[in-house]
Amino acid sequence: MVTLFFQGGPLFMSLLTLILLGVIYTHFTRKPYSNTLGVMALVMGVLGQCIGLYDMFIGIESMGGEVSGALLAGGLKVSMISTLYGLLIYSLHLLLTLFISKQSK
Numbered sequence: 001m002v003t004l005f006f007q008g009g010p011l012f013m014s015l016l017t018l019i020l021l022g023v024i025y026t027h028f029t030r031k032p033y034s035n036t037l038g039v040m041a042l043v044m045g046v047l048g049q050c051i052g053l054y055d056m057f058i059g060i061e062s063m064g065g066e067v068s069g070a071l072l073a074g075g076l077k078v079s080m081i082s083t084l085y086g087l088l089i090y091s092l093h094l095l096l097t098l099f100i101s102k103q104s105k
Contacts, residue, residue, distance in 0.1 A: 008081030013047030016041055016082065020089045029074040038093030045086015052079030 005013045019041045026034035056075035060067050 012082045041086045041089035044082040048082030
């Protein structure tokens with residue numbers, strides 16, 4: 001798990017973890033901005049992937065454009081880690097919203 005954290009980029013993974021804590025806190029204290037944090041997790045994950053892909057393309061360009069399929073697939077896999085984490089946080093946000101709305105009725 002720690003390996004995935006660092007492969008996904010410590011900056012974006014740290015920001016996403018802070019957003020995760022914010023999502024959990026806002027849901028259980030019933031703060032009105034929990035929806036904003038859920039969507040922010042999704043957007044930050046996609047932004048992390050875009051920056052990861054950009055870095056990968058810079059690396060491919062510096063190698064003269066000759067790259068193996070395995071190296072390209074590895075770069076794509078690593079770039080998706082932050083997106084998956086953002087999607088998981090957003091999914092948790094949706095589940096908490098459903099759970100808390102059912103509980104309040």
